[in-house]
Amino acid sequence: MAAEQNESSHLLMLLPALLVPLGLAFGSTNPSVEWSFLIIVVPFLAFPVIAVVGQVYNRQRWWKEGLKEGGTIALAALLLALVITVWLIGDYLTEVLLFKGQEESLFTWVTFDVLIQTEAGWALDSSGCAPQDGFCFSGLTMGVWIDAITLMLLFVATFLCFLICWFSIGYMNTDSINEDRNHRFYAQFLLFSVGMFGMVLADNFLWLFIFWEIMGLCSYLLIGFYYWKPSAAAAAKKAFLTTRVGDVFLMVGIFVLYRIYGSLSFEVIFDDPSTGLGGALVDVSLLRWALVMMFIGAVGKSAQFPLHVWLPDAMEGPTPVSALIHAATMVNAGLYLVARMVPFFDAANGGLAELADVGVLIAWIGGITAFMAALIAFVQNDIKKVLAYSTMSQLAYIFTGLGAALWFLAHGSNHEMHVAGLVVLGASLFHLFNHAMAKGMLFMASGSVIHEMHHAHHSSHDHGDIRVSPPPEGVPEALDNLIAYLKANSLTARGFFQLMDLDSSRTLTVDEITNAFRVCDLADVDSWDVEGMVAAMDRNQDGEIDPSEFDSFLMDYLIAGRVGTAASDDDFDPQDMRGMGGLAGRMPVTAVAMMLGSMSIIGIPLIGGFWSKEGIVGGVWEAVFAGGSMMAVPAMLVLLTAGMTGFYMSRMWLMTFAGDHRTEYAAEVVEQTPWIKTPLVVLSLMTALGGIVLALLGVGHFLAENGLLGLVDHEGHPVGLFEALLGLLKHAFLPDRPEMMLVTYATIMLALGIGPFVAARLHGGALPASAEANRLVAWLPALSAQAGRSEIDDLAESGFADALQRRLYFDEAYEWLIARTIMPFAAFAAWFDNNIIDGVVRLIERGSVAGSQRIRLITTGNARDYILMAAVGAFCIVLLLVGVS
């Protein structure tokens, strides 16, 4: 009890963050929008504070215990952002008309001078206008743009960042591997949040891009948080480089937009997207290219086919990072960008009808990704990887929905199509909300599972200590010698490995190692136990040492000072679902949270994601029926994916929580810290009830049109709660047209019936008899046990399953492509730089050195002689000048 009180005292830190915006709200006459810049500025100022103070006062008790290594500072900054966001939303809802598309310019950042031709010649004009061409390039300002989409994303970002920061305090600060490094985590986390908030609030494409890149940087830093693990370092690099491909396209797209409109400000561009600089009609083919380029940027950021390869690897980061970046916020940036493009397409309000094909492209990319990611998720055994692929698939849903919405809106001269477009757009953005909430929670729940599995595993061995096998005789000395030898000869571990590997077999034997140690004179090999060392090195116990075993052996010694842990210990992976099972009885809060999250993602009727997913699937099909034959493929794919989602999400839940404990550790798991449970409970409520409440309030309409949030019927008249609920249910379950009815029930049947049923047959099972599960979840394993059982070992070993395991060979294909194209070019560039560019410089340098060496031999070397010569020379010049004049 005392410990708990101690923990809750940390929350006192949050009080100022709560009071300041409240004080502003009630004490100041300025509207909330004028304070909205604080959402960006406060975390931006807090991030260096955490980084610097954490570095200086690292390991001090007050910093570690009192401030949770900066965690509470970050939490306070995020709470302030959250409260201001809520205030903004409140203002927006009460004064919605006054507020519509509110823009607040904070300052002018850059102004452009234009070179103009006057009668006297060329002159600079600081107004940025070139009168003879009839256009003006406007300067770049920094401002805040607020509409319904901004507010929705801002709420998602601030709310989830706050909860995930809360979760991190429980997750990161209790793991010994993060000890004394957490201030870096919180600083990067906060900077990342700044990137997301700033991107959402930016009022022009340039600032959007800048904050977009801040997020990219922080994503790199956070994925590589465990930078000493080669896999984490590689994953960070991969994420950075893959998204960079998209970002280059985005940048080009933004440049083209600037060329077309002479401005990057939303206000100027969206005022009338069909006219560009100086009122000239926009060249549609150019604009189409700009939008496609920007879409490629979004594809990179949101991990869509074909730039999806980075997201699964990004799970190398700590779990809060996965929750934050790769589920709740950063991947939404791409969706936000596409949603921002809506005015270009909105033909009823000055958009361009010719852009309809871009909408089709977006829907296709979305459909393909949704299907492919769901397929790969079938065979993943790592709980976070399943969620990663699920994220990809759900984002693809939203892209498909946005594509359909853009297609509809581009045909918006027809009023019905326009309305249908707005409905799908609203559904897509609503799904973004539902998915972010559910996925943030799922990741936190998976983090909770992993955390507790890890703890259970540790505490079952020597009460929390890592078991260390006693080092074989003489090995530490030999390793010290070896490391000194590597340093003295500037060899890498890999390089030394290749030297030792006499037969080039890429594996080492005892003889080879003995030989190498003798030749390099590292140890008196006859007197000590080489075989013992090799046995300690050989993790997979196949009798041979491969390069990675050698690397990690040396790393273990260098970093931890230990020589080889027992192989069976290291094989345990706390993220592997095959090691879990039956956790429903051990972790009630997590199990309920995960169940609700999965249900929301699957789209179980009445829960969270159902309302929005139904809207997307229905909308895409409606586009097919309305004459978009090109939409048929994505429509079919998202329909199938609904069932596949039902399968892989149920599979994940059942493998983790139902059936027998598959390892001894799974039976010892307990939920511990309140820091982890609280956000799970909050988000469970949000996921379970948020969907239906917001659907009742007409959130789709609100998001798509900046409409009102409130209980309304289809014509927009206010109604009572009961009528609104009835109308909503009728709209969802009894659509007017029979073909839509078919689509609706096919989706529900696939998602609710077939998918989970198959999963239950394969992976379901009752809890062990001793377990006492919470009643909220106990019914699920029991139900799954009744589905019967079928074994699929044959299928699991088929070539197709193997291809899915290897992620359909995308990584291999990209590697092959890069090895054939970029690597030779890079090699050529390096050669060119070394030999041509540096060569010219070296030539000049050598020539002048050689020349001066020759010349200096004919001098006396005495300073006074030089003074004399200079004086005589000066005298001669004076004489000459006098003589000439």
Add this chain to the structure above:
Amino acid sequence: MIDPAMVSGLSAILFCIGLAGAFTRKHAIIVLMCIEIMLNAVNLNFVAVAMQTGEPTGWVFAAIAIAIAAAEVAVGLAIFLSLYSTREVISLDEMDLLKH
């Protein structure tokens, strides 16, 4: 008021003294002082011309030259100091590294 021609004359005399010193003396610091004398002779000349024409350019030039001379002396003394600490001589006759 002093005749500008007199100032110019003084400047010429100073310059010759400095030049002769720079030619004849061995001690590096004295040579440096001689160079300073020459520099300030030129400054005097600037001032003289400025007095005559009444334009401020000459005054400004003199002020800038004094500032630059200060920097130059600092560099020169630093070179001699480090030379002295490495070779323990300060005679210009011994300093003919460029030859070898």
